[in-house]
Amino acid sequence: MTDRNDELFDEARRVIPGGVNSPVRAYGSVGGSPRFLASARGPYVTDAAGREYVDLVASWGPALLGHAEPEVVEAVREAASRGLSFGAPTEGEVELAELIAGRVVSGERRPVDRVRLVSTGTEATMTAIRLARGYTGRDLLIKFAGHYHGHSDGLLAAAGSGVATLALPGSAGVPAPIAAQTLVLPYNDLSAVEEAFAVHGDRIAAIIVEAAAANMGVVPPLPGYNAALADLAHSHGALLILDEVLTGFRVHPAGFWGLQQELGETYLPDLFTFGKVVGGGMPLAALGGRADVMDALAPVGPVYQAGTLSGNPLSVAAGLATLRLATPEVYDRVDAAASAVADALAGALDIAGVTHTVPRAGSLFGLAFRDEVPTTYAEAQDQESWRYAPFFHAMLDAGVSLPPSVFEAWFLTAAHDEEALGRVVGALPRAARAAAE
Ligand code: PLP
Numbered sequence: 001m002t003d004r005n006d007e008l009f010d011e012a013r014r015v016i017p018g019g020v021n022s023p024v025r026a027y028g029s030v031g032g033s034p035r036f037l038a039s040a041r042g043p044y045v046t047d048a049a050g051r052e053y054v055d056l057v058a059s060w061g062p063a064l065l066g067h068a069e070p071e072v073v074e075a076v077r078e079a080a081s082r083g084l085s086f087g088a089p090t091e092g093e094v095e096l097a098e099l100i101a102g103r104v105v106s107g108e109r110r111p112v113d114r115v116r117l118v119s120t121g122t123e124a125t126m127t128a129i130r131l132a133r134g135y136t137g138r139d140l141l142i143k144f145a146g147h148y149h150g151h152s153d154g155l156l157a158a159a160g161s162g163v164a165t166l167a168l169p170g171s172a173g174v175p176a177p178i179a180a181q182t183l184v185l186p187y188n189d190l191s192a193v194e195e196a197f198a199v200h201g202d203r204i205a206a207i208i209v210e211a212a213a214a215n216m217g218v219v220p221p222l223p224g225y226n227a228a229l230a231d232l233a234h235s236h237g238a239l240l241i242l243d244e245v246l247t248g249f250r251v252h253p254a255g256f257w258g259l260q261q262e263l264g265e266t267y268l269p270d271l272f273t274f275g276k277v278v279g280g281g282m283p284l285a286a287l288g289g290r291a292d293v294m295d296a297l298a299p300v301g302p303v304y305q306a307g308t309l310s311g312n313p314l315s316v317a318a319g320l321a322t323l324r325l326a327t328p329e330v331y332d333r334v335d336a337a338a339s340a341v342a343d344a345l346a347g348a349l350d351i352a353g354v355t356h357t358v359p360r361a362g363s364l365f366g367l368a369f370r371d372e373v374p375t376t377y378a379e380a381q382d383q384e385s386w387r388y389a390p391f392f393h394a395m396l397d398a399g400v401s402l403p404p405s406v407f408e409a410w411f412l413t414a415a416h417d418e419e420a421l422g423r424v425v426g427a428l429p430r431a432a433r434a435a436a437e
Contacts, residue, residue, distance in 0.1 A: 004049040009033040027404045030389045035401065040067035042415035045401060053401035054420045056341070058411035060403075061246050061276040064334065065325055066415020072280050072321040079317035085309060092316040093117055099323050100288060104254050104272060106261030111268050114294035117286050117311040121245035121275030122150025124285040125208065127297075127305045128271045129154065131287070132206035132239045134303035135296045140200055142207040144187040146377030148215035149208055149243050149273075153178045187213060188222045188375040193232050201236045206271075208241040211256035212361035214409040215246070216380040217368050220361040226260060227267035239293065240267075245275035245285065246409070249326060250334075251362030259362050280322030284315035330414040331363070337412040337421060338363040344425040352432035354387065364409045369435070380407070391435040398427035 012019035020026045020034065027034045035047040043066055045055040055067070065072065079092075097115035104112045118124050129141055129152075141154060149155045156171040156179075183200070185192040197204060207229050213219040226242070233240040247256035254261070257269065270293055275285035288294070298304045309315075342358050342365045349356040358365055359373040368374055370383035388406035395402050400423060403410060416424075 005036050005047055006033045008036045008048055024405055030392045030404045042066040043413060043420035053399050054423045055401045056410045057401055057403050058413050059281055061250060061411055062281045063413050064250055064277045066413040072318055075317040075321035076314050079314045085312055090313055093311040096316050096320050106254060106258055112288035113291035115286050115288040118307055119283045119309050121285045122152055124273040124275055124287045125149040125243055126152040128241045128273050128287045131296055131303050135293050136205045138203050138205035139181055140204045141182050142196055143182055143184055144209060145184050146187060146216035146380055147210045147213055154182045186376050188225055190228050197232060197236045204238045206239040206241050207233050208243055211242050211244045211247045214364050216377050217407050218359040218361050218364050218366035218409050219374050219380055227265050230267035239270040241271045242269035243273045245273050248274040249277040251364055278319050279315050280318035282315035282318040284319050333414040334412050335363045337416040338365060340421050341424055344428055348428035348432035352436040354432055354436045366409045387435040391431045394431035394434040395427050400424050400427045
């Protein structure tokens with residue numbers, strides 16, 4: 001039976017490569033037509049055929065408060081009435097930069113002195129790397145296999161979910177000399193980092209790491225790992241870039257870094273990248289960090305970066321409204337909702353006899369069809385990933401929209417109330433049986 005989603009997918013493929021504007025949306029690894037969404041409210045999304053789903057994608061993270069939160073929508077509406085884009089500084093940008101800097105704190109630790117607003121997470125990480133290179137005068141970058149930092153040339157080596165879903169090693173179109181500037185090391189393996197510094201120490205500008213890996217499924221850092229990366233970088237004159245595009249303002253008011261500080265793992269990254277929640281669903285991302293490093297950016301310093309739409313007033317309004325509404329109670333609600341779904345998921349797969357693990361990093365969790373929490377990209381890939389497609393479609397048939405790849409995190413929001421959670425939990429046993437077949 002074809003419905004409006006199938007028709008739209010056929011039409012889309014004639015005019016948009018693969019029918020989508022970001023590859024994972026194409027349902028490539030689960031099959032079938034993607035749901036073309038028409039609207040979203042709270043924990044629900046509605047597709048082009050008029051069918052409603054409980055949404056566990058949350059726009060891939062930004063919708064911390066739930067979709068179309070009325071105060072956020074009103075803030076955007078109000079901003080729109082005053083002009084869509086100025087290409088000039090605004091008061092809102094100053095407020096948002098102050099809010100970000102004031103929130104990423106832990107006791108005396110205030111690692112964000114300055115903030116630059118950009119439009120996407122890709123731009124934030126790309127700029128952070130250029131800045132680290134300009135500041136240190138060095139070229140090489142360490143990244144970890146399975147970590148995704150956006151789609152700029154130097155960062156697409158072994159880049160996790162989208163690329164893993166497509167089973168591509170990296171991307172065509174990246175010149176070899178550019179790829180050669182990135183050293184890709186196994187995650188959670190400090191000896192690999194020590195070795196890289198031993199060989200290339202005075203050429204390494206920075207280590208970039210997801211605060212907690214969540215683009216190869218969820219693969220949390222081992223205890224002490226992030227702090228050890230900071231020590232290693234600093235003892236060799238390199239910088240640590242903590243990529244909180246996905247985790248920032250989602251797992252804790254001060255990001256995954258804040259959560260770790262609270263748990264006693266103290267360390268200071270030099271630069272942070274933020275995205276997703278910080279823009280409240282609008283195109284906005286940021287980098288922030290130590291004043292002496294950030295001031296190497298133009299117009300103060302020699303590292304160039306710019307953007308026609310940077311600090312767009314509608315995006316800033318959405319970000320400000322979202323962060324102001326993201327109170328500790330919001331995080332408590334998201335944590336509780338995530339625990340309820342993660343526990344029910346594990347329980348349903350246990351009963352169905354399916355080998356699985358549900359790795360967690362704060363309120364982020366994922367599903368892996370293997371018996372132990374993965375610690376590396378190789379381990380994350382070593383699972384019975386073919387079980388995900390039948391599982392995913394059973395959930396979709398029951399009105400629950402999951403990420404269309406086993407290599408993605410599941411996202412809860414503060415709007416997932418008992419009714420929405422009940423629908424998810426109610427759908428799990430049948431989906432678990434589908435995964436068992
Ligand atoms: N960094 C991380 C950790 C991400 O998860 C993402 C996107 O998922 C990015 C960077 C890139 O962000 P964007 O998709 O906004 O370019």
